[in-house]
Amino acid sequence: MTIIGSGFAGLGMAIKLKEAGYHDITIFEKADGVGGCWRDNTYPGAACDVPSHLYSFSFEPKTNWSRRFAPQSEILEYLRHCARKYDVLRHIRFNTEVVGATFDELSSQWTVELSDGRTHTSMLLIPATGQLNRPAYPRIPGIDTFAGEMFHSARWNHDYDLTGKSVAVVGTGASAIQFVPQIAPRVAELTLFQRAAPHVLPKPDYSYPSLIRAAFTRIPALQRLSRLATYWQLEPRALAFTKFPQLMAPVNYQFRKRLRRQVTDQALREKLTPADPIGCKRILISNEFYEATVRANVEVVTSAITEIRPGGVVTAEGRVHEVDAIILGTGFQATDMLAPMHITGRGGRALHDEWAEGAEAYLGISVAHFPNLFILYGPNTGLGHSSVILMHEAQINYVMQAVALLAEGEVGALEVRGDVQQRFNEKLQERIQETVWDQGCTSWFKTESGKNPTSWPGFTFTYFARTRRLNLDDYIIESTDDRVVVGAGDPA
Numbered sequence: 001m002t003i004i005g006s007g008f009a010g011l012g013m014a015i016k017l018k019e020a021g022y023h024d025i026t027i028f029e030k031a032d033g034v035g036g037c038w039r040d041n042t043y044p045g046a047a048c049d050v051p052s053h054l055y056s057f058s059f060e061p062k063t064n065w066s067r068r069f070a071p072q073s074e075i076l077e078y079l080r081h082c083a084r085k086y087d088v089l090r091h092i093r094f095n096t097e098v099v100g101a102t103f104d105e106l107s108s109q110w111t112v113e114l115s116d117g118r119t120h121t122s123m124l125l126i127p128a129t130g131q132l133n134r135p136a137y138p139r140i141p142g143i144d145t146f147a148g149e150m151f152h153s154a155r156w157n158h159d160y161d162l163t164g165k166s167v168a169v170v171g172t173g174a175s176a177i178q179f180v181p182q183i184a185p186r187v188a189e190l191t192l193f194q195r196a197a198p199h200v201l202p203k204p205d206y207s208y209p210s211l212i213r214a215a216f217t218r219i220p221a222l223q224r225l226s227r228l229a230t231y232w233q234l235e236p237r238a239l240a241f242t243k244f245p246q247l248m249a250p251v252n253y254q255f256r257k258r259l260r261r262q263v264t265d266q267a268l269r270e271k272l273t274p275a276d277p278i279g280c281k282r283i284l285i286s287n288e289f290y291e292a293t294v295r296a297n298v299e300v301v302t303s304a305i306t307e308i309r310p311g312g313v314v315t316a317e318g319r320v321h322e323v324d325a326i327i328l329g330t331g332f333q334a335t336d337m338l339a340p341m342h343i344t345g346r347g348g349r350a351l352h353d354e355w356a357e358g359a360e361a362y363l364g365i366s367v368a369h370f371p372n373l374f375i376l377y378g379p380n381t382g383l384g385h386s387s388v389i390l391m392h393e394a395q396i397n398y399v400m401q402a403v404a405l406l407a408e409g410e411v412g413a414l415e416v417r418g419d420v421q422q423r424f425n426e427k428l429q430e431r432i433q434e435t436v437w438d439q440g441c442t443s444w445f446k447t448e449s450g451k452n453p454t455s456w457p458g459f460t461f462t463y464f465a466r467t468r469r470l471n472l473d474d475y476i477i478e479s480t481d482d483r484v485v486v487g488a489g490d491p492a
Contacts, residue, residue, distance in 0.1 A: 001403065002112055002122035003027045004098050004341075006088075007036020009376035009392045010128035011079060012057060015086040016396050022403065026120060027088070028112070030097035034083045037132050038076045043156040043175060044182035046072035049203070049285050053227040054234070054387040057082065063216035063223045069205045100342035101125055103371060108412040108478065110372065123406060126399065127341075128376040131454060132332040134339070136444075138170060140308050147310035149325040153179060154332070164188050165324040168313050170305065172198055173444075174284055176329030180298075181288035190298045191321050193305055193313065196281070196441075197274040199255055203285040235459060237385035241279055242457045245436040252278040262290040271300050279384070279436035281443040334454055335359065335447045337379060345370035346415070358451035360425045362474065363467055365395055366416035371478070372406065374399045380428055381463075382445075382454045384437070390460045394467045401470035413478035420474045431457040 001017060003010045006029040017025055033039055048055050052065035055075070060082055066074060083089050097115040104111060110125040135152040137143075143150075151157045153175040166189040169176055176192070177200060184190050208216075216223040240247035255278065263269040272293060274281075293300055303315035312322040333339070337359040343351040346369045354367070361367045364381035365374050376399070381391045405411050432438055432452050437445050445454045456463060477485040 001025050001124045001126065002110065002120065003126045003128055005029065005036060005128040005130065005133075006034040006083070006092055007038070007128065007130055007133075008057075008079065008389055009130065009395070010036070010126075011082055011086075011088055012389075012392055013126055013128060013376060013396050013399065014088045014091060015057075015059075015082065016400055017403065018086060018088070020400060020404075022407065025091045026122070027092040028096050028098050028114070028120075029092050029094050030115075032094050033080075034089075034092070035076045035079045036130055037154075038072055038079060040133070040154050041072060041156075041175065042158070043153045043179040045178035046175070047178060048072075048075060049174070050387045051230045051234075053223060054230045055389055057389065058227075058393060060085070061220065061223050061227070063220065064213045065208060066213075067205060067207050069203060098341055100344070102344040103346060103373075105346055108372065108480075123372055124403065125343075125373050126376060127338055127343075127373075127378075129338060129341075130377045131334045131337060131382060134333045134336070135328075136331050136333045137328065138305075138330050140305055142308040145310050146308050146326060148323060150328070152328040152330070160325065162187050162325065166322065167191070168193060168321060168323040168326045169329055170313075170326065171195070171329035171331065173329055173331045174282060175331070177284045177286045177289045179327075179329070181286070181292040184292045184295055184298055188297065189323075190295075191313070191323065192293070192298060192300045193315075194271065194300055194302055195304070196276065197272050198281060198284050199252075199274050199278045200284045200286050200289050201251070201255060202258065203287050205287070231386070231390075234386045235461070238459045240436065241384045242431070242435045245277065245279065245439065248278045248436060259290065263294055265294065268293065268300060271302050276441035277436060277439045280439045280441035281445075282384070331444050334382075334444050337453070338375070343370070343373070345373070355453075357449060358447045359453040360421070362416040362421040362424050363395075363398065363463075364391075364456070365398060365467075366421070366475075368416050368418040368421045371413035371415035371476075374402060379453045380425075381456055383456055383460070386460050391456065391463060394460075394464050398467040398470060405470070405472075410479055411477055412480040413476075415476045415478070416474055417476055428457065 003013055006027055010027055014025055014027055048070050051068055052070040056062050062078055098112055099115050100113040102111050109121045109123055112120040135154045149160050162183055163186050165187050167187045168191045169180060170193045172194045263272055292298060303317055305313055306316050307314040312320050314320050349369045359379040361375055361379045364378040367373060376392060376395050402414055435457050437452055437455055446452050
């Protein structure tokens with residue numbers, strides 16, 4: 001079995017495979033360590049926006065989180081701990097990038113092509129690369145001519161000292177919201193280029209006193225209770241995102257009230273007031289961002305960037321902002337899933353062609369014409385209200401049932417029916433049209449054509465129910481003696 005990626009999803013899959021007695025596992029990891037986005041995003045202030053007790057595996061609770069919302073370093077160490085404890089490291093081939101994979105219809109095997117020119121064969125292919133692993137770089141004329149220091153927030157250059165420098169920050173997404181307050185006191189000038197103002201809500205964060213951490217450790221049931229309470233605190237919020245956007249009104253009122261209190265300058269406040277409905281784009285949380293924007297050495301610029309020159313940034317009105325460094329807080333290529341890998345399925349079908357209008361899969365896991373391919377954190381499995389780790393565990397449970405079936409030896413290939421996938425995604429996209437994400441804004445949730453291939457438009461427990469059991473009626477089953485059994489209906 002082949003897993004691509006060693007973040008939360010990839011490690012969780014490997015752990016559950018090993019627990020079930022499967023040890024013929026190879027994990028390909030393009031970097032030199034585990035952790036996924038928590039390995040890559042080391043910018044100042046990096047932290048989770050989901051409470052710690054819920055942002056962890058249910059089977060591996062951590063009782064000594066330092067804070068309600070864990071910092072990046074703790075989450076990364078947690079993942080390293082999981083890899084060590086469950087003996088996953090020996091299955092990982094680090095610094096080995098997968099560039100492509102092809103399904104062989106005669107052998108029902110995947111041939112995985114590696115960046116070093118070698119190949120690897122496997123019955124199952126489980127991509128677990130996630131939606132936030134490839135930085136998005138803006139296409140700005142002259143960006144390659146800048147003579148100063150420039151880096152993306154997910155590739156932070158810790159060797160470059162920002163102290164006393166004039167710094168441009170491009171973007172006001174989740175990463176910038178966290179690192180801007182950290183670097184603003186150190187730099188001489190910070191120019192924050194904002195395309196659209198985000199909704200930034202207070203972060204209910206606090207450190208756990210040592211006495212509380214000791215209680216969680218000595219009485220594990222307390223940690224489980226905290227996790228359960230957190231789950232049910234967050235889960236009702238799905239209604240506001242997915243079914244009743246009008247429930248966002250009280251939240252929006254509190255947001256604007258807080259903004260007026262923290263940003264008293266009317267001109268600046270107008271710049272920081274979002275034009276989009278709350279929730280249409282990702283809601284951010286921070287207790288420090290607005291405080292940073294009112295500093296004397298910080299300027300918020302809303303004019304469009306038209307050009308980058310060797311000495312600085314040029315905006316639409318012709319003003320040149322001379323800077324020593326540019327930090328790109330421009331997010332990730334979230335909708336371009338599994339790229340740049342070239343995955344070829346049955347009949348020579350290329351996955352990037354199948355997904356030309358936006359990625360889609362059955363339950364976010366299986367794709368028609370791509371047998372024995374099971375995606376973790378695939379299309380439409382992202383959340384706006386709770387922990388994506390919950391979705392990972394549901395997907396892992398589902399894939400484990402497919403693994404068990406294939407491991408029996410009588411089934412050679414398992415492929416979701418095209419009509420099943422089509423009906424599922426048609427209904428899913430219809431539901432998305434009722435959500436707050438479809439209220440007219442442009443966001444990283446969507447493709448350029450307006451399709452949303454990233455978000456799950458419902459509760460997590462409805463997803464748990466859908467993935468609890470692998471329904472073989474949804475699949476085309478090819479036996480090892482070349483007999484084909486199709487679930488109810490036509491394969492399409």
